Amino acid sequence: MKSVSKKMKKALIIGIDGVPYSLLNAYIKKDVMPNLKKILSQGFRLHQMNASIPDVSSVSWTSFNTGVNPGEHGIYGFTDLKPDSYSLCFPNLRDVKAPPFWDILGKGNRKTSTLFQMYHPRIVHPYRSIIFNVPHTYPASPMNGILISGFVAIDLKKAIFPESVYPYLRSINYLIDVEAEKAKEDKGMFMQSLFECFEIRKKAISHFFEEESWDLLFACITESDRLHHFFFDASEDKGNPYYESFLRFYVELDKFVKYLYDEFTQRYSGKGFFMILSDHGFAPLKKEVYLNRFLEEKGFLVLKKDGNFYERIEEGTKAFDMDPGRIYLHDRDRYPRGAVKKEEKLNLLKEIKEALTSLKGEDGKKIIERIYEKEEIYHGPYSGVAPDLVCLPKDGYDLKGSLERREIFGQNLFTGMHTWHDAFCLLPEEITFSDKPSIQNLTEFILQYHAE
Amino acid sequence: MDHLTRLENKSIYIIREAYYQFKDIAMLWSVGKDSTTLLWLCRKAFFGHIPFPIIHIDTSYKFPEMYRFRDQRAKEWNLHLLIGRNEEKLEGGMGPDQGSKLDCCNELKTNALKMIIKKYNLKAILLGIRRDEHGIRAKERYFSPRDSQFKWDYENQPAELWDQYQSMVEEEEHFRIHPILHFTELDVWSYVKREGLPIVPLYFSKEGKRFRSIGCVPCCSPIDSNAQTIDEIVEEIRTSKTSERAGRAQDKENIYTMQKLRALGYM
């Protein structure tokens, strides 16, 4: 028997991984998503938004979850190198240095951040949250409510808190993620399994929405990102064999959002806080760009034949790249074989930036849109380990960290790539922005709503 | 009946049952302590005359002590030894430094095994896997079906009821049988001691180091230890907190993470 809550603050947040503002806008105008259109007319506004830098899901969602930049939360990508070594590691929830907003609201937190310090004293009651399928929340750790980890999660038993949700998830054959490895073998089968996974996802979200008690429910749909990686070329091309399926996904998405929104507004008489967002956008992929190969050809990177991944980095290396566009100087103080001295850095950065700027595609145009130095975008106790440069490409050119390619440009089976400038958020119309918002700016609104 | 004898009798029953149900079976021998224990149990089950082949998947990177041990036992115990090697890939220079360790294991181990299963038309393989090994393996059952893609339909495990083990069903191309699933690491060492089983000397300390589990030279690292007898090893295990495969370069979970990231193009 759940006791009746006296708190009146309720929040529903829907995350849809990888949905671009421009596509959403187009679909709303074309009446592919009539329900979303209706929601917008009921006191909400759609904004185009910047993702995190870099724009991979682990960084972007973590920036949203914690409301701070990577300099404070410490996550710069799906991969990283263990300190003082060339060993690859995969940062997970344990490596996130700042508390997620649900821990600030739940009052059960051990980490700190600027946002935490600002809002912690203003959150008077603990709020219970259900955090469902949000990427980069694995392995699950104790919190006030229920947590079911999203990508990348390997063992379902470690992806849940508390343990008692396990039997339910097993009973519906819950999948943490659709098996992307299958896409190579049979695209049609993969499309089918994507929809099946989406069904299970919706079922589970509905279950937790209806059966559990919560003050805040944050549920993420990740099938959209998978759809886009493999089928983005179908998004607006009627001749593409997967065009119908692509559209159908968005139609189903539209219906599901309506269902959640209607239930939510009805239950709380329209008084709850509602928002939808994506963590980055998508664009058709023209070519993959292997920056490590580029750095090698320009003499910045020297690799030896044997070793695993970054263990191949030789002494003569000045800089190397990690997915998707993070350039690290081979610092003497940071890496065992590093030779770059402090005094050399300024010039080296200039050299590399010039080289990157000169990189052109087959149409003769530049492919790098923007290059940031770390001081420009990262602030906080963990900006020391940040990449020295981060490159943002022009739409169509996907920057990759592979060390095995022998050409700078290449192709793979993906037809879509992330974009950093075209994410979206849907918020109550009272919220306005003077500049284009970034994903980490949104968290504060959630905390403000709950604060006294 | 004491504990080890109970474990032993259960294993012998499973081995005999597997032979009856499948006939075209083989035992996979990694020359490690677990599969050597399994080999010994097979000898017991068939009174010294094992009626099926023993397969050693040779990546060519194994420790020399392992090859010596293997050949000695094969002679002593009159084993029908089959050596599986992925000759094609080895000629092409396949190794853990050529690409990724994952690919190397895949080609030299998994594919080599697939080839030999196909060549000899084997319906089932006996393996020396224990339930208390790391993570995902904890879910294995005594009779575990695999389809031809070597994937494992984890969700649809058949119920095992009262020792009624699964017999062949058409779609499944081969079965994996785990007769020592109920042995713990400590049980294996106790059994090795009790039976006086020979095992590869690499398990014992030499110059302050020994191997907790043995495989291919480039991917196996020894642990610090002074244990030179089985008793000392057992004591070490009891007090130690590192899992058996700490020495192995592969961390299962990292491998899966890498696979998933790769499949979406993030690596």
Next chain:
Amino acid sequence: MGKEERALPIVIVGHVDHGKSTLIGRLLYDTDCLPPDKYSEIQKSSEMLGRIVEFAFVMDCLEEERSRGITIDTTQTFFRTSKRRYVIIDAPGHKEFLKNMITGTSQAEAALLIIDAFEGIRDQTKRHAYILGMLGLKQICVVLNKIDLVDYSEDKFLELKTDITEFLNKLNVRPTFVLPISAIHGDNVANPSEKLSWFDGPTVLQALDTFHDLKIEEKPLRFPVQDSYQIDGKKILVGRIESGHLTKGESLYLLPGKKKVVVKSIQKFLEEGVNMAHFEESVGICLEGRHRVKRGQMLTADLSSTISDKIKANIFWMAPMGYRAGETLLFRCVTQEVRCQIEKIYRKFDPASMELTEKDASSIQSAEVADILIQLDKKVVVDPFNEIPEMGRFVLEREGRPVAGGIIL
């Protein structure tokens, strides 16, 4: 070096929310089988959340432990008392897991049936109690958990005890103990509690310590032939002694033909002059003279077995797709594999409510229990379940997969 002593396998069943995780955590903690640093971690994070220490966290932390490489099997958790070791076999409590649960229970030798004292008996409780009974588990300790939620009331406890005992008796299950506990506060799990001073029974650990782990050998010999090998000119019959024991030179019956045979020798690898083979041993036997013996036949010491092609049994249907009259199944009991059909379905009932659902039915659905008559293609050798359980349990298979488990009446 000490041998690893055998742990008594126990299973904890009951409704998923009635406190199983907390009880397991408490058992581990109170017997010092939980590393101390884990406890302080749990305590810290619980305090953060403003709650009392929740032992359900223990299970989450054990998961973490496993991920860092400490050998803890997720499906088996160990704890010990001064008397012996115990291993808890994981048996989740959700409807869809009945299949797995049966597998878990069938390996257990004692069970804790957990019931929330505040909520009372639920369907899941009844279903599990039924299965415990069906599978022959006699050592059962019922724990009425969350006794704190009913203010440690003796009256409430006695009321519940009467209800549950009555229900269980209907299933022919007679629990050895019915105990009041509070797993979350630790009352009466490892230590008696002042708040339960009116209770004069044992704690959970004391109750477990009274359970036996040895099966008695005094039953008549049952040796189902598993296979027959020709080795060094000898014909060796192999199998496992499912009950009783056998001696060299002993005169036995070979069933179902009832032929009399004599044990010439008992074969064990590298052992000479073996005179006796015991219960649970997998051995080889050579018989005097030449006989045609094959798998499925039985060697027994007497003629007390049931030899028939018509058997009355009670089954629990596990597969999602039910049984339709006329379907052919495979009957498997020890090493016997015979095709059969369900000739008659006398009664069906829902194990949760114990209500008779149908008489003379023509089909059986998933999770249903039924009293049936099996018609086999040929005679088999069996014993009633409550006499020799190993010879009274069987599995029905369809297309190579078990669909039902049953016991012979």
